[in-house]
Amino acid sequence: MDILDILLSASFWAAAIRIASPLIFATLGELICERAGVLNLGIEGIMVAGAFSGWIAVWAGLPLWGGVAVAMLTGMAFGLLHATLSVPFGLSQHVVGIGLTLLATSLTFYTYRVVLPEVSSPPKIEAFQPYEIPLLADLPLIGPALFSQTPLTYAAFLLAAICAYTLYRTPVGLAVRAAGENPSAVAAQGLSVTAIRMGAVITGSGFMAVGGAFLTLSAFDSFFFDMVNGRGWICIALVVFGAWRPGKAVLGAILFAAFDALQIRLQQTAIGALVPYQLFLMLPYILSILALVVMSRRAEVPAALMVPFNKGER
Numbered sequence: 001m002d003i004l005d006i007l008l009s010a011s012f013w014a015a016a017i018r019i020a021s022p023l024i025f026a027t028l029g030e031l032i033c034e035r036a037g038v039l040n041l042g043i044e045g046i047m048v049a050g051a052f053s054g055w056i057a058v059w060a061g062l063p064l065w066g067g068v069a070v071a072m073l074t075g076m077a078f079g080l081l082h083a084t085l086s087v088p089f090g091l092s093q094h095v096v097g098i099g100l101t102l103l104a105t106s107l108t109f110y111t112y113r114v115v116l117p118e119v120s121s122p123p124k125i126e127a128f129q130p131y132e133i134p135l136l137a138d139l140p141l142i143g144p145a146l147f148s149q150t151p152l153t154y155a156a157f158l159l160a161a162i163c164a165y166t167l168y169r170t171p172v173g174l175a176v177r178a179a180g181e182n183p184s185a186v187a188a189q190g191l192s193v194t195a196i197r198m199g200a201v202i203t204g205s206g207f208m209a210v211g212g213a214f215l216t217l218s219a220f221d222s223f224f225f226d227m228v229n230g231r232g233w234i235c236i237a238l239v240v241f242g243a244w245r246p247g248k249a250v251l252g253a254i255l256f257a258a259f260d261a262l263q264i265r266l267q268q269t270a271i272g273a274l275v276p277y278q279l280f281l282m283l284p285y286i287l288s289i290l291a292l293v294v295m296s297r298r299a300e301v302p303a304a305l306m307v308p309f310n311k312g313e314r
Helices: 003-007 010-035 043-059 064-086 093-115 142-145 151-169 171-181 182-189 193-219 231-240 246-266 268-274 278-296
Strands: none
Touching: 003 231, 003 246, 010 043, 010 151, 010 171, 010 182, 010 231, 010 246, 010 268, 043 064, 043 093, 043 151, 043 231, 064 093, 064 151, 064 193, 151 193, 151 246, 171 182, 171 193, 182 193, 231 246, 231 278, 246 278
16 A cells, blocks of 8 residues: 555544544644733643543543543643743743643642552543444545544534634634733723633633543543653644644644554555654654744744733833
8 A cells, every 4th residue: 555545545534533633622722822822831731631530530430521521620720720820920831831741740640540559451431432424424535534533523623613713703712812912902901811811721721631531532441651642742833833823723733643644554564664663653743843844934923922911011
């Protein structure tokens, strides 16, 4: 099977959409934070916490959507901590974010060992199963790729549409964007920049955690260490790639996922027998970096990103 056959197969694009789904959730969460003027480097740890909390909740007896809700609430709790330290207190967003990633990751691993002290391999749960949308799933190529996915994948694309509409068609979205561009103008309108930024960070962190929960509740059926595997950092790059726009960010997530799905399949071809597998693992990151360099040259960073705001100060 050559590269063209791979790219024209429905299974390849189905895998790409599946791999992109957690990235879409987390990228949208990061985008909302940054649009409001806050860089959330706690995304990696929040995704780990979301993956664990959603899975352990379902293992304890909650339904799958209950696990998603628990994961989102967990992410929002960490988002509240991040927002409190970085917005009203004005602490370094870099330091707070990295510290939050270390805290969330370590706390997750500690909780795992406390809850399951004698378990050598994590127990499995009944994860979300693919749901075929009638008629649409029968379409050639795009049917199996887009319309034979799990409910959380459909939720990821629905969330992208909601975020795009909210940011560009509602007063709430305008306030969020203004808080990241010109917070003084927001304050002049009698709105609280602190409340807007904190709300954006808390909401965005909840979406990040759902992205982590996708891995345990939809992609896999259990939790294991290092399963997030740097996806949070990729999502930060995808926000830049998408020029802080939800639609472009989703396309970037799908592009990265396609590169990832491609390298997996290339390892199974004749080329894979000749080339070290480490080079294939590098492929999606190398191609994504090249795409990021090209796209980021035209991207406009929110003017007040990482700029603390104190009412009354210029």
